Amino acid sequence: MALPSTSLEEQKRRAETKSEAESLLPLFRITRILNHDQNGRRITLLGSIKDQPGLLTFERAAFESDLGAATLLLQSLSDTINLGANDIYRWYMSNTQATPARHSLKINLIWPCTDAHIKKYTAQQLRYVIETPEVYAQHIRPWIERTQRTPKRLDWIYNILDGVTEQEDVVHRSSDFGISLSHDKQKSDSEGFLLLPDLNWDRRTATGLHLLALVERRDLYSLRSLKQKHVPWLKHLRNEIVKAASGVASKLAGELVDEDQIKCYIHYQPTYYHFHVHVVHVMLEANGTTQAVGKAFALENIISQLENMAIGESVGMDNVDLGYFMGEESPLWKSCFGKIKTGEKVDLNDE
Amino acid sequence: MALPSTSLEEQKRRAETKSEAESLLPLFRITRILNHDQNGRRITLLGSIKDQPGLLTFERAAFESDLGAATLLLQSLSDTINLGANDIYRWYMSNTQATPARHSLKINLIWPCTDAHIKKYTAQQLRYVIETPEVYAQHIRPWIERTQRTPKRLDWIYNILDGVTEQEDVVHRSSDFGISLSHDKQKSDSEGFLLLPDLNWDRRTATGLHLLALVERRDLYSLRSLKQKHVPWLKHLRNEIVKAASGVASKLAGELVDEDQIKCYIHYQPTYYHFHVHVVHVMLEANGTTQAVGKAFALENIISQLENMAIGESVGMDNVDLGYFMGEESPLWKSCFGKIKTGEKVDLNDE
Numbered sequence: 295m296a297l298p299s300t301s302l303e304e305q306k307r308r309a310e311t312k313s314e315a316e317s318l319l320p321l322f323r324i325t326r327i328l329n330h331d332q333n334g335r336r337i338t339l340l341g342s343i344k345d346q347p348g349l350l351t352f353e354r355a356a357f358e359s360d361l362g363a364a365t366l367l368l369q370s371l372s373d374t375i376n377l378g379a380n381d382i383y384r385w386y387m388s389n390t391q392a393t394p395a396r397h398s399l400k401i402n403l404i405w406p407c408t409d410a411h412i413k414k415y416t417a418q419q420l421r422y423v424i425e426t427p428e429v430y431a432q433h434i435r436p437w438i439e440r441t442q443r444t445p446k447r448l449d450w451i452y453n454i455l456d457g458v459t460e461q462e463d464v465v466h467r468s469s470d471f472g473i474s475l476s477h478d479k480q481k482s483d484s485e486g487f488l489l490l491p492d493l494n495w496d497r498r499t500a501t502g503l504h505l506l507a508l509v510e511r512r513d514l515y516s517l518r519s520l521k522q523k524h525v526p527w528l529k530h531l532r533n534e535i536v537k538a539a540s541g542v543a544s545k546l547a548g549e550l551v552d553e554d555q556i557k558c559y560i561h562y563q564p565t566y567y568h569f570h571v572h573v574v575h576v577m578l579e580a581n582g583t584t585q586a587v588g589k590a591f592a593l594e595n596i597i598s599q600l601e602n603m604a605i606g607e608s609v610g611m612d613n614v615d616l617g618y619f620m621g622e623e624s625p626l627w628k629s630c631f632g633k634i635k636t637g638e639k640v641d642l643n644d645e
Numbered sequence: 646m647a648l649p650s651t652s653l654e655e656q657k658r659r660a661e662t663k664s665e666a667e668s669l670l671p672l673f674r675i676t677r678i679l680n681h682d683q684n685g686r687r688i689t690l691l692g693s694i695k696d697q698p699g700l701l702t703f704e705r706a707a708f709e710s711d712l713g714a715a716t717l718l719l720q721s722l723s724d725t726i727n728l729g730a731n732d733i734y735r736w737y738m739s740n741t742q743a744t745p746a747r748h749s750l751k752i753n754l755i756w757p758c759t760d761a762h763i764k765k766y767t768a769q770q771l772r773y774v775i776e777t778p779e780v781y782a783q784h785i786r787p788w789i790e791r792t793q794r795t796p797k798r799l800d801w802i803y804n805i806l807d808g809v810t811e812q813e814d815v816v817h818r819s820s821d822f823g824i825s826l827s828h829d830k831q832k833s834d835s836e837g838f839l840l841l842p843d844l845n846w847d848r849r850t851a852t853g854l855h856l857l858a859l860v861e862r863r864d865l866y867s868l869r870s871l872k873q874k875h876v877p878w879l880k881h882l883r884n885e886i887v888k889a890a891s892g893v894a895s896k897l898a899g900e901l902v903d904e905d906q907i908k909c910y911i912h913y914q915p916t917y918y919h920f921h922v923h924v925v926h927v928m929l930e931a932n933g934t935t936q937a938v939g940k941a942f943a944l945e946n947i948i949s950q951l952e953n954m955a956i957g958e959s960v961g962m963d964n965v966d967l968g969y970f971m972g973e974e975s976p977l978w979k980s981c982f983g984k985i986k987t988g989e990k991v992d993l994n995d996e
Binding site for chain 2: 310312313315316318319320322324326327330331332333334335336337339350352354355356357359360361364365367368371373374375376379382383384385386387388389390397398399400401402403404405406407419420421422423424552554555556557559576577579580581582585586587588590591592593594595597598599601602603604605609613614615616617618619635
């Protein structure tokens with residue numbers, strides 16, 4: 295979440311003036327289209343400026359939402375053509391006159407960019423897999439422990455939980471945070487959690503609310519770690535998260551948000567393997583895949599799934615088949631599910 | 646799915662010329678904004694033309710996805726202003742010159758419209774509820790049987806299943822369709838199903854694939870009707886649906902679509918109470934809420950949830966808490982969950 299530390303050279307570059315930034319765009323030479331998404335309303339181009347690679351993203355801008363702007367939009371239509379009509383329904387294509395006050399395009403430029411940027415912004419083919427309990431136990435869980443539950447991957451979270459970094463971003467810390475925390479944090483049954491704003495939330499718009507709830511206990515990797523015995527803990531956690539998120543939204547956005555306007559979900563696979571919950575306003579229209587079926591699992595439904603399982607000490611989410619999608623570039627596809635598909639040997643954990 | 650039958654007057658109106666349709670737009674007088682969604686890239690206005698109410702929707706158009714169009718777009722930028730820059734990242738707003746070949750707006754006009762249209766297009770506040778087994782048994786299920794499992798609501802589906810209507814839309818009928826169908830269709834354990842294109846699929850683009858699988862048996866209302874004993878039936882159904890959808894996509898879109906590029910999910914609450922499955926390409930970026938957590942339940946995960954429940958004859962999805970969202974205008978909110986929230990008497994099934 296923190297910005298990378300900057301060298302002196304980078305700080306100089308940061309002082310680039312607005313007109314210098316604007317003068318870069320006409321120099322962009324397109325190489326190829328990397329992605330065309332958001333129902334076609336965003337397009338990402340690879341190209342170069344002064345022989346250094348760059349990424350340019352065009353995105354259709356939002357309409358202004360006041361009556362005056364809507365009236366101006368209607369008055370400024372040009373080149374309108376009718377595509378078809380059926381009874382009371384008619385379809386058109388049109389243009390609106392360009393005026394500085396009503397820009398219709400948002401543009402992002404990343405320059406000079408690296409191969410990592412190019413990979414990140416290139417459209418990735420997705421695959422839908424069914425992860426059985428056996429595949430989880432034999433391949434996925436060892437991979438998580440070997441490569442994801444490492445200081446490099448998790449220290450930034452522990453630093454937030456321990457109060458070392460990013461405290462200015464913590465918008466809520468539960469009242470039981472730090473209480474009953476045993477010496478061995480791995481085995482803690484603490485009910486504490488804290489709330490951080492997701493990077494996509496502007497921290498002002500109530501219906502855009504997107505928070506992350508990081509739990510204080512450190513023994514849970516993902517929803518696969520949840521057992522039937524965690525049900526009371528999860529119910530308490532859910533109630534407290536919803537209450538706190540409603541308070542945060544009302545405070546930061548200055549608008550009353552009820553608890554039944556809050557939605558909680560968990561990603562599988564998550565981006566990092568310290569158990570956390572996504573907390574959003576129920577009206578939030580998600581960009582991309584964050585809320586999509588096959589990746590987002592509603593917290594309430596995971597709780598009731600656990601509750602209704604056959605009773606047993608070891609019963610939990612590691613006993614069930616989980617269907618979800620992943621990118622073909624993911625190591626889990628390349629070295630596990632892709633191999634299973636073609637009948638090759640899984641080599642996810644081979645050195 | 647069928648268009649409403651048309652009177653002579655309506656047929657005359659349908660013959661409206663393109664220039665007549667185009668001449669309506671400048672006459673539109675805006676009354677108010679009904680909705681501002683799709684991350685602001687769609688706006689719906691209520692207004693009037695010749696003293697009759699109408700609805701006008703503006704939507705940002707997709708970018709063309711070829712290199713030539715992208716180059717023209719880049720060359721036609723005007724009024725570009727830089728909003729900010731941080732290291733290699735820069736943000737701008739801009740405009741593109743209007744030319745007939747690259748329209749930037751899609752417009753829909755519904756005129757004259759009714760109150761039902763206005764209600765449908767007005768932004769609706771959503772609420773997230775947890776439906777317990779008791780609320781389902783006492784209120785929701787009786788409401789479904791009283792108001793939703795009626796000939797008026799279901800005959801259009803039975804007509805498709807019986808081959809009476811819309812046969813030109815049926816893109817697949819399973820090989821076991823009509824086999825082992827008992828005399829009493831209500832009690833059938835038929836494994837048959839058919840596939841229909843969703844209205845939002847253009848039937849040409851593989852990654853836009855969206856089909857509906859209607860099962861032949863008529864005894865299941867929704868995912869709440871699924872029992873543990875249905876697991877073998879559901880597994881067979883899922884396998885057959887995925888295989889068939891892959892074939893349909895490859896045939897209609899002329900592009901190979903693998904079975905692991907297909908995603909199956911179920912809505913709760915559904916739009917109609919005859920059990921059906923949504924079948925989409927895993928790359929499909931959903932508009933609106935069709936794939937959103939809190940409404941869409943992955944078929945595979947419902948199957949494994951049922952499989953791992955405590956074993957019992959009556960065990961099923963009617964035994965669990967279900968979390969989902971609904972609009973405040975829904976009768977389920979107005980007469981059930983909204984009442985429960987305020988401590989009033991539920992009157993969903995009062996005459």
